[in-house]
Amino acid sequence: MKHFVSGLAVAVALSAPAFAQDDTKVIGVSIPAATHGWAGGMNYFAQEAVDRLDAAYPQLDFVLATASDPSKQVNDIEDMVATRNIDALVVLPFESEPLTGPVQNVKQSGAWVTVVDRGLSVEGIEDLYVAGDNPGFGRVSGEYMAQALPDGGKIVVLRGIPTTIDNERVEGFQQAIEGSGIEILGMEHGNWNRDDAFTVMQDFLSKYPEIDAVWASDDDMAVGVLGAIDAAGREDINFVLGGAGMKEMIKRVKDNDAMIPADVTYPPSMIATAIEVTAVGLVSNAPVSGDFIIGSVLVTPENADDFYFPDSPF
Amino acid sequence: MNAIIRTDRRLSMTVVGPVLGLIALLVAGALLNPNFLGWDNLTNVLARSAFIGIIAVGMTFVITAGGLDLSVGSMAAFIAGLMILMMNKALPGLGVGIPVVLLGMATALIAGLGAGLLNGLLITRLGIEPFIVTLGSMGIYRSLVTWLADGGTLSLDFTLRSFYQPVYYGGVFGISWPIIVFALVVIIGEIVMRSTAFGRHCAAIGSNDQVARYSSVRVGHVRLMTYAALGMLVGVATIMYVPRLGSASSATGVLWELEAIAAVIIGGTVLKGGFGRVWGTVIGVLILSLIGNILNLTDFVSPYLNGAIQGAIIVLAVVLQRESKADG
Numbered sequence: 001m002k003h004f005v006s007g008l009a010v011a012v013a014l015s016a017p018a019f020a021q022d023d024t025k026v027i028g029v030s031i032p033a034a035t036h037g038w039a040g041g042m043n044y045f046a047q048e049a050v051d052r053l054d055a056a057y058p059q060l061d062f063v064l065a066t067a068s069d070p071s072k073q074v075n076d077i078e079d080m081v082a083t084r085n086i087d088a089l090v091v092l093p094f095e096s097e098p099l100t101g102p103v104q105n106v107k108q109s110g111a112w113v114t115v116v117d118r119g120l121s122v123e124g125i126e127d128l129y130v131a132g133d134n135p136g137f138g139r140v141s142g143e144y145m146a147q148a149l150p151d152g153g154k155i156v157v158l159r160g161i162p163t164t165i166d167n168e169r170v171e172g173f174q175q176a177i178e179g180s181g182i183e184i185l186g187m188e189h190g191n192w193n194r195d196d197a198f199t200v201m202q203d204f205l206s207k208y209p210e211i212d213a214v215w216a217s218d219d220d221m222a223v224g225v226l227g228a229i230d231a232a233g234r235e236d237i238n239f240v241l242g243g244a245g246m247k248e249m250i251k252r253v254k255d256n257d258a259m260i261p262a263d264v265t266y267p268p269s270m271i272a273t274a275i276e277v278t279a280v281g282l283v284s285n286a287p288v289s290g291d292f293i294i295g296s297v298l299v300t301p302e303n304a305d306d307f308y309f310p311d312s313p314f
Numbered sequence: 315m316n317a318i319i320r321t322d323r324r325l326s327m328t329v330v331g332p333v334l335g336l337i338a339l340l341v342a343g344a345l346l347n348p349n350f351l352g353w354d355n356l357t358n359v360l361a362r363s364a365f366i367g368i369i370a371v372g373m374t375f376v377i378t379a380g381g382l383d384l385s386v387g388s389m390a391a392f393i394a395g396l397m398i399l400m401m402n403k404a405l406p407g408l409g410v411g412i413p414v415v416l417l418g419m420a421t422a423l424i425a426g427l428g429a430g431l432l433n434g435l436l437i438t439r440l441g442i443e444p445f446i447v448t449l450g451s452m453g454i455y456r457s458l459v460t461w462l463a464d465g466g467t468l469s470l471d472f473t474l475r476s477f478y479q480p481v482y483y484g485g486v487f488g489i490s491w492p493i494i495v496f497a498l499v500v501i502i503g504e505i506v507m508r509s510t511a512f513g514r515h516c517a518a519i520g521s522n523d524q525v526a527r528y529s530s531v532r533v534g535h536v537r538l539m540t541y542a543a544l545g546m547l548v549g550v551a552t553i554m555y556v557p558r559l560g561s562a563s564s565a566t567g568v569l570w571e572l573e574a575i576a577a578v579i580i581g582g583t584v585l586k587g588g589f590g591r592v593w594g595t596v597i598g599v600l601i602l603s604l605i606g607n608i609l610n611l612t613d614f615v616s617p618y619l620n621g622a623i624q625g626a627i628i629v630l631a632v633v634l635q636r637e638s639k640a641d642g
Binding site for chain 1: 606
């Protein structure tokens with residue numbers, strides 16, 4: 001059975017190019033599976049970009065693979081090279097270390113490499129790097145906090161899963177509120193998880209009788225924080241600032257919800273940017289190599305319409 | 315004479331050990347933060363312990379009968395997702411009200427019972443190791459909820475959520491429903507474990523299933539019932555969980571199975587089966603939630619070390635009990 005399946009795979013792989021035109025180029029897209037909200041949105045935007053570009057450029061073919069762990073992602077990439085002979089790879093590495101070698105091999109085979117969001121451990125492999133701006137995410141959040149609390153105030157901070165991403169965001173935030181008179185009462189890890197954030201916020205509410213605002217630093221955590229505040233019936237908290245750009249939160253910003261006056265983006269649609277720019281690079285003479293850093297934008301009721309995607313799962 | 319006194323003291327240690335641990339934590343908490351013993355904080359901790367607690371009572375029976383269930387966390391996430399989908403689907407027809415909430419609750423209980431029976435049947439009828447069966451179903455339910463949610467989050471309709479919310483936040487005499495339901499489950503569990511044939515049969519099977527079989531205990535049937543009851547209790551926990559934040563995603567219920575198992579073992583139930591103690595499980599659950607709570611209320615240790623402290627206390631609790639078992 002196994003032989004039959006692999007035989008079939010080889011047959012398909014061999015027959016596919018025969019039907020295709022000679023100048024058809026193949027772009028492989030390898031991303032982590034939708035294991036949490038943000039990744040779900042990223043999967044949605046990747047699929048959407050692939051469908052749209054497939055229709056727009058008849059000379060391009062796409063292979064999209066989602067992986068639930070790093071070793072599966074390595075297999076996906078090896079299969080793309082072996083059976084589809086890809087001309088370009090767009091990869092959002094699950095983890096930097098295990099993916100560095102395999103992506104380097106793809107590069108050595110002569111293909112174009114676009115790395116998204118998480119960098120590889122060795123510099124200079126990728127032709128194009130598309131990523132969000134984590135220190136900027138923290139800075140924009142901090143600047144908003146300083147502007148919303150002009151006379152200073154007491155806030156609590158929920159952090160994500162302990163990672164470099166989280167550290168960069170928190171450092172950016174702390175630098176931005178320096179000298180603004182804002183005092184951080186406490187910081188705990190809510191792990192970008194609604195339930196954890198709910199528990200942490202309940203305990204913050206028990207611990208501090210007076211809190212002016214919360215930097216939840218993520219929209220999933222903001223949901224948990226709001227639940228805990230509602231349950232405790234506390235009136236002292238003026239607002240909660242989340243982040244990432246979940247559609248429910250953008251909707252609340254759009255509807256002028258006083259508790260959610262703003263949001264800061266870290267768009268999962270950056271995968272679409274990466275696929276699009278890679279496609280442009282393959283079909284035109286426009287130079288597209290280099291770094292493409294997507295800034296974090298402050299979403300307020302005025303511009304919320306531009307960030308509201310009701311069909312996205314995130 | 316001397317030896318007898320020593321045995322007595324040690325025997326009582328299995329009973330007193332977890333209780334002493336709990337008291338030590340309460341004292342430590344009270345010293346570290348004045349709000350700790352406040353009514354609000356204690357009810358918060360009890361209410362948030364209810365999910366794991368209700369599941370852990372069921373787990374006590376499964377483990378006592380020599381089994382194990384790793385799938386409960388994923389199962390809770392899957393049932394929560396299913397419940398939300400059902401209620402959202404039925405909402406236009408039934409409107410916001412008690413019928414749609416009852417439909418959601420029935421969905422949770424039936425799905426839980428079904429999932430538990432499935433685990434139990436695979437284990438008892440096909441004779442597959444419980445570890446393997448439930449490891450498999452753990453992966454299956456986790457994937458199913460991710461698939462149902464399309465990788466994102468399933469959210470209960472907002473107005474319906476507001477209507478259903480009192481099931482978590484409301485209560486009688488200032489005691490919220492999750493705490494009441496948890497208490498009821500514990501009382502029933504304690505009676506079943508101590509005073510019914512079913513409870514005795516669980517212990518007999520866990521201790522030696524061959525002997526139990528020769529004593530005309532229906533081993534397969536009793537084991538099947540433990541898994542079915544656990545599944546049903548996962549449904550009950552989910553009924554309490556969904557109104558809290560009104561959402562389910564692939565991040566729901568992660569590691570609940572291990573927390574439930576740890577609580578059972580801290581409480582004095584023997585991991586390889588044969589002896590179970592429902593009230594001990596309650597102490598185990600409370601110890602685990604209190605550690606998290608105390609760590610949040612103080613800046614005593616780096617939050618990076620929360621897991622290490624929890625781990626150390628679990629091991630310590632089991633070491634205390636091992637010592638006393640050494641004679642027996």
